[in-house]
Amino acid sequence: MNAPAPDLIDLELTVNGTARQVRAEARTSLCDLLRDALHLTGTHAGCEHGVCGACTVLLDGQPVRACITLAAACEGRAVTTVEGLSGPLVDRLRAAFHAEHALQCGYCTPGMLVSAVDLLERKPEAGEDEIRRDMSGNLCRCTGYVGIVRAIRSCTRG
Amino acid sequence: MKPAPFRYHRAASLEDAIATLASAGPDDDVRVIAGGQSLGPMLNLRLVRPTVLVDIHRIEALRAIEPLPDGGVRIGACVTHAQLEDLPPGGAFSAANPAVFPAGLADVLRHVAGGIAYRAIRCRGTIGGSLAHADPAADWPSALAALGATIELTGPAGRRNVAARDFCHGLFETAIEPGEVLAAILLPGSGIRRWGRGKHCRKAGEFAHALAVCIDRGGDGVEVWLGATGAAPVAIALDRAFVDGVAGSRASAALRRTRMRERIAASLPAAIAPGDAYARHLHAQVAAEAVIDAMANP
Ligand SMILES: Cc1cc2nc3c(=O)[nH]c(=O)nc-3n(C[C@H](O)[C@H](O)[C@H](O)COP(=O)(O)OP(=O)(O)OC[C@H]3O[C@@H](n4cnc5c(N)ncnc54)[C@H](O)[C@@H]3O)c2cc1C
Numbered sequence: 001m002n003a004p005a006p007d008l009i010d011l012e013l014t015v016n017g018t019a020r021q022v023r024a025e026a027r028t029s030l031c032d033l034l035r036d037a038l039h040l041t042g043t044h045a046g047c048e049h050g051v052c053g054a055c056t057v058l059l060d061g062q063p064v065r066a067c068i069t070l071a072a073a074c075e076g077r078a079v080t081t082v083e084g085l086s087g088p089l090v091d092r093l094r095a096a097f098h099a100e101h102a103l104q105c106g107y108c109t110p111g112m113l114v115s116a117v118d119l120l121e122r123k124p125e126a127g128e129d130e131i132r133r134d135m136s137g138n139l140c141r142c143t144g145y146v147g148i149v150r151a152i153r154s155c156t157r158g
Numbered sequence: 159m160k161p162a163p164f165r166y167h168r169a170a171s172l173e174d175a176i177a178t179l180a181s182a183g184p185d186d187d188v189r190v191i192a193g194g195q196s197l198g199p200m201l202n203l204r205l206v207r208p209t210v211l212v213d214i215h216r217i218e219a220l221r222a223i224e225p226l227p228d229g230g231v232r233i234g235a236c237v238t239h240a241q242l243e244d245l246p247p248g249g250a251f252s253a254a255n256p257a258v259f260p261a262g263l264a265d266v267l268r269h270v271a272g273g274i275a276y277r278a279i280r281c282r283g284t285i286g287g288s289l290a291h292a293d294p295a296a297d298w299p300s301a302l303a304a305l306g307a308t309i310e311l312t313g314p315a316g317r318r319n320v321a322a323r324d325f326c327h328g329l330f331e332t333a334i335e336p337g338e339v340l341a342a343i344l345l346p347g348s349g350i351r352r353w354g355r356g357k358h359c360r361k362a363g364e365f366a367h368a369l370a371v372c373i374d375r376g377g378d379g380v381e382v383w384l385g386a387t388g389a390a391p392v393a394i395a396l397d398r399a400f401v402d403g404v405a406g407s408r409a410s411a412a413l414r415r416t417r418m419r420e421r422i423a424a425s426l427p428a429a430i431a432p433g434d435a436y437a438r439h440l441h442a443q444v445a446a447e448a449v450i451d452a453m454a455n456p
């Protein structure tokens with residue numbers, strides 16, 4: 001079977017508050033669009049099949065895996081990457097990651113921060129068990145998770 | 159880790175999606191994509207190489223959760239797991255719609271949806287996509303069979319309904335015919351008296367190694383549905399007197415669970431994990447937990 005000629009799509013989307021127009025192949029993932037076309041390399045590609053969470057970004061405020069979300073599916077929508085995370089909660093979380101040694105190599109950190117912000121917004125009173133369960137979709141090969149869980153806990157109301 | 163090239167069409171309506179599926183050329187491999195949470199990994203790994211993708215996830219009509227005139231509930235195929243996880247606690251459809259779900263139904267849906275994968279997957283993955291994909295280890299096929307759901311399919315020849323219990327034919331095989339789109343899941347209006355669930359996985363959010371759902375509507379028998387069996391979901395019927403006897407006995411919780419497990423193990427079809435004593439034990443154990451859990455619910 002012959003592969004079809006690349007299908008190029010013109011997309012308009014908002015990335016970290018800025019309207020962007022990009023042309024991409026239909027098969028491009030949101031992760032590759034962010035990294036290769038928009039040069040936002042904070043979003044990391046790990047497993048590229050939905051398991052590790054390194055590529056997690058917010059789409060219209062909800063966390064999604066950028067590696068298994070087609071860029072073409074994001075037409076007209078708003079994407080927030082780790083570069084665009086801001087506000088008092090994010091400031092506290094960043095400081096807590098620093099204080100609690102919640103990262104070593106930092107590969108998992110962008111996805112950890114995006115998932116943690118979503119968790120803290122939905123469940124501001126989450127306890128340790130709930131944090132561990134809800135963060136189970138973000139893998140870290142360095143820290144052993146203790147510092148990450150402590151950092152997130154320190155940002156809960158409770 | 160990049161998909162092979164394909165053409166992409168964002169369907170504006172269900173009719174548009176069906177027409178696009180029908181217009182495929184002889185060399186085309188056209189596929190529907192909804193949340194992409196099963197298809198995305200398969201594309202990236204090049205386990206599938208479709209030439210055309212028809213994206214249905216923006217079709218508004220497929221994204222609604224609505225009450226039916228008969229008291230039942232209609233869930234559009236593209237309703238996400240997260241939408242169901244976030245159903246309001248009181249059983250109302252939404253803040254804007256004061257109609258309420260049949261008793262117990264919203265609790266079951268919320269519980270099943272919330273146990274699937276991780277929030278980022280649940281925010282895109284859809285109930286219809288999960289059923290259409292028919293991974294035996296997925297959560298919805300056995301839960302919807304247990305709930306007595308009906309699956310609504312639409313194709314070039316019109317609309318037809320299939321009972322959820324007959325919908326999955328085996329590993330990745332369903333009743334969907336080429337050219338058809340799964341449009342909705344219809345749930346009966348009869349209330350649920352008690353329900354229970356068991357899911358065993360090694361890591362939170364992972365696909366299950368054993369899965370069971372028990373829905374008690376108060377009839378003569380009690381049915382427990384097993385998922386993650388490697389093929390289609392399987393029902394095991396239990397005698398009401400036996401179930402009540404075990405649930406009401408003064409034996410320790412461990413002993414009651416053992417009696418239930420032994421009873422279920424005796425009915426476990428031979429086709430489930432043949433020769434794997436551990437897996438068969440796990441299926442019976444998780445099913446027993448679902449039944450005991452149901453009987454413990456008020
Ligand atoms: C890391 C990870 C962990 C997961 N863990 C679990 C888990 O624990 N339990 C679980 O149940 N699931 C799990 N999933 C799968 C997830 O639930 C998917 O959302 C779901 O299986 C597919 O839904 P989708 O909308 O993403 O479908 P897609 O990936 O878009 O499509 C899947 C298949 O169904 C077809 N299809 C989709 N919608 C329709 C339709 N309306 N009509 C006809 N055909 C259609 C597509 O053509 C494709 O073949 C996991 C996924 C990942 C990536």
Ligand code: FES
Nearest residue numbers: 046047048053067
């Ligand atoms: S890179 Fe997306 S989940 Fe691993």
Ligand code: FES
Nearest residue numbers: 104106140141142
């Ligand atoms: S800090 Fe290295 S993977 Fe988490």
